[in-house]
Amino acid sequence: MARVSLKGVRKSFGTADVIKGVDIEIEDGEFVVFVGPSGCGKSTLLRMIAGLEDITDGTLEIGGRVVNDVAPKDRGIAMVFQTYAIFPHMTVRENVAFGLTIKGVPKAEKAEKVAAAARILQMEHLLDRRPSQLSGGQRQRVAIGRAIVRDPAVFLFDEPLSNLDAALRMDMRLEIGKLHQQLGATMIYVTHDQVEAMTLADKIVVLKDGKVMQAGSPMDLYHHPANLFVAGFLGAPSMNFISVDTRSVDNGLAMVANAALDPIEVATTGRDIRTGSRAILGVRPQYLVPSATPAEGMLHGKVTLTERLGAETVVEVGLNDGSRVIAAFGEDRILAPGTEIGLAFDPRQAHLFAEGDRP
Template identity: 55%
Template sequence: MAGLTLRDVKKRYGETQVIHGVDLDIEDGEFVVFVGPSGCGKSTLLRMIAGLEEISDGTVAIGDQVVNDVAASKRGVAMVFQSYALYPHMTVYKNMAFGLKQAKTDPAEIERRVSAAADILQITDYLERSPRNLSGGQRQRVAIGRAIVRDPEVFLFDEPLSNLDAALRVQTRLEIARLHERLKTTMIYVTHDQVEAMTLADKIVVLRDGRIEQVGSPIELYERPANAFVAQFIGSPKMNFFSTADLSPNASNVLGKEVSASEHVGLRPEHLILTDAASAVVEGRLDLVENLGEYALVHLISATGVEFIAKTEKPPAAEKGGMIGFTVKPELAHYFDTESGLRK
């Protein structure tokens, strides 16, 4: 096993720079998730670590070795892609053993590694099947098994659950979490799904436009986002933002501070509490209610036209178009500079 160190890593395609001086330390055995919107550079960064993309500037080290000029096959990493990329004419066993056979590994060692990986992933009964006779979740487990048998120092996952339906995504996500717990190997996982990031990661790296916005544990990013971008990206539904014009007359008394015109107030939907107008921090006209059984998502529009969401235990009693007030515990309010977006 090994940790990773990235120092001032940059990537250019001609005159276009897509990764802008990334510095990052990943500890041995950590599960790190790269998360961000499409085009933020997370997959490009992963591919540079894997050796599938050249590094324009800076250094990538795996353990104590700088690997900028080391071939992908010699870096001690194994990558699981969004596409399963299984050989359709080979059995599951042969798919998992293929890389080891190409490396001229002893047949007895191949048998040991494939059997051990199949046992970990609970696919022993499928070893003689062909990929076409497997479900999507089973195929993804075979792809993960093919990585496990290489006994890598670092596992790299590039949006591995994107091709699965909702139920299989949840199941396979749990299997990956258990796999990390069992193997204790360094894992780097790319996703645009912040729910995957929050549930899997020891450490989350939030990227935007080829730059790191914040690095921290899931709870750190949720409770103390460094800026407005992270605040709205982490959390589902996303954080609501209000200017002074959106706040109720009594908001300053409830929040315990005077909100200035140079800041936005961030309030998470799950922290909004139904209340009367006199003690409300914000009020909104009821627009739509999504009743999801265990909770309701209440969609509202403020007097200034700002759309926001409250997450409540049950739907409000108000009719559509009626005004509803919400309060919040002062310690759960967030404040961000309107110009820079930085936390205040």
């Protein structure tokens, strides 16, 4: 187990800057998830921690030791790849034991460690099979087993579940969560799936264009997004953004409205919002509720599309100012397109962003 610390870490491929100065502190035993859209640099950052990519600038410390120029094998890490990367010509047992074989660990000790890993991952019956005889989930288990036996200080996972089908992905997600509890090791996990990020992480690091947008606990990021990108990236369906006029600002509260929105007071939470300026109101679809009676901050529009999911109904509403919002009602509702609808929300669940909060 070990702390991992990145200070001013940069990566360039020729003239293209891929990682543009990243500072992250990862505590001992913490489960950290790097999340972001494709091309944000999350996998590159993980590969830099693994030692598979050089670090152009900055320092990387693992367990208090600067490891910028240390070979992957000497960093005390183990990595699980998206494509599993298990060796097709070896049995499961040989695959899991690969690192120990390379290290020259005595046979008895090796067998013991492989058996222990197999027990944790419930794959004792697979040990003598070849990878070609395994399902996707089983192969991923082998890859994790290979990481476990080496007893690394830091586990690195590079989108380990993205090649699995939806049901299996959920099972494996739960198992990885359990594994973290069981081993208590530092784990760094890369994904573009926000559900994985929200459910697994102690800390989420949201990346965009090689920069950290925000780092913090999942709920912190969900409830207090630092900017429009984080607000829009986390949560499904994503947060609604409504362009509003600021009528007045007083004591940390801004009175906002537009052609489709009745005036409402929303906290500015220290953002640069001034009277007369444009601002962006963010409300998650789950916090919009249909309201028949006029209320403060009511949104007026017409239903344009309804998706009934059984336990939930997702409704797209065309607002009177021409914009659209999505509302998610926690029940099954029948709403015909064209129906006039009023949507209300609790201003404490809303976020107000200045125009400059676009990263």
